Amino acid sequence: MDDILKIADREFKSRFMIGTGKFPSDEIMNRCLEASEAEIITVAVRRVDLENPNADIMSALDPKKIFILPNTSGAQNADEAVRTAMLARGMGLSNWIKLEVTPDPKYLWPDGDETLKAAKILVKEGFVVLPYIGPDPVLAKKLEDAGTATVMPLASPIGTNKGMKSVDTIKIIIEQAGIPVVIDAGIGSPSDAALAMELGADAVMINTAISASPEPVKMAEAFKLASRAGRFAYLAGMAEKRDTARPSSPTKWLVK
């Protein structure tokens, strides 16, 4: 049976999304895409330059091969994010939007209030909204109630590669969610991605850990395998963790 990730009205075989930032060239980005078998790639609207099609990131991507998810990176408040989403739709990119509202240019920590405010507006405007959030279970539920298609909690601050620093709250988000949970930001190694998937996350989003690797293409493949392994483990169900050994057949003596 196929294990399909369904977000809004779209289905994806891959549970691994990839970002476009920080790659040294379009060629390496495309080779990573191929190796990763990712089906969703995010593109910052602020980077899209339709006036210069040859020098633009969009010219390097084939929308037939990969779903291009525009993001609002750079927006510092709900108003900027909403207008950026509208701009993306106006450019003909998509009515899907990865909602990022990060007033702090240093750690790019998402602003929960402004994200929720923007999400409510965008959902009403007919967007499929995938919000980037801190690992906050209450905010995740509020966004779901507002009609977002996913929630995308960060594992640790963006670009840090520090991995799953918020396991406890992410577990709560996953347990309570009625929509897909995509772990976004901070995943630094394939084992982090595997852990996220083992916990029951629906997908992972990776950028820096691949683009900043000395061998990005090989690393993209490593993440593909790790996220699959984590997903298989989740589907299989983990054996219980125990402090002591137990006999495998404690009632064997009854059988004579």
Add this chain to the structure above:
Amino acid sequence: MFYEEFLKINKELIKKAVNSGDKTRVETAVKKESVSYEDFLALLSPAAASLLDSMAIRSREMTQKHFGKNINMYIPLYISNECSNECAYCGFNRKNKINRKTLSEEEVKAELEGIKSLGYNSILLLTGEAPDKAGLDYVARCVALARKYFTQVSLEIYPMDTDGYKKLVDNGATGLTVYQETYDPETYKKVHLSGQKKNFEWRINTPDRAAQAGFRKIGIGALLGLYDWRTEAAYVGAHAAYIMKKYWKTEVSVSFPRMRGSSSGFKPSEIISDKELVQMIFALRIFTKFAGITLSTREAADFRDNMISLGVTNMSAGSKTNPGGYVGSESEGQFEICDDRSVREILDAIKSRGYYPVFKDWADTFGGNK
């Protein structure tokens, strides 16, 4: 305002620290995730000079972590070389007999179109300090005009009050760069002989006013060659850290302009070597890990090429420093260009080092852009 903080900084302690750092402290600082101000001073000291390689590696790592392998491309456009100030080191000094020019709006338009055809999306508009010839209204009109062609319009103009800056932000300006020139008040007094620029406090508080007016990006720096570079760098670092903490939504970038020959004939009090400049850049990167670092065409081609992978995040290419220079005007420039390669040649240099030149990194929907 920063001037109050500046007064609290013990200049003698800084001087002592930057001149007596110990090697062990530098070795430790280079390995830290976040370095203290004292560590930063040690990184500026002569003791750090023998550890440049370790600093370079750390600078590269930290830059790639936050900025990736991206180099943001910008280009300067001088819209006026009129100036009412008498700055001893500057080609625009009002006493210098040079061809003065303030571009008409038609001329600005022609320059903008010329630059746009090079592929740029980010422009830096510059003027001297001549409020009667290139005043607020004129600059605001130029900003609005530039916004029709470019997604980012930054300014390097004379200090204004917060309301003036707000008007520029409302017209679409996104960033402001203002160099303190020197953080030493005595030297400042000696080289700024007359004009509004003589007011040290007004100038040092300019980034505060700019941030309060809503500029999203603020650039600072010192003009290297006026005073002891280690001390200047110590103050630039303190100023950058102050802005980042107080105006937490504002991006800060730092530039390191070395004094170049100009029609002023001014002789720098010290010549900063490549090795010293590099140490300063690495120290600032390690201390202010989120700050952008700008390297203009004041620097030579091979120096710039070698720095691409070691901490730089913003570069200009194909620059002219005289008003009307892109369409062939004969007005005077502010300083000599050292890297006069074409845009294409510089892009090739960036790409050949495995880096990505970024021309557009801003949306019309951000900040002052309406």
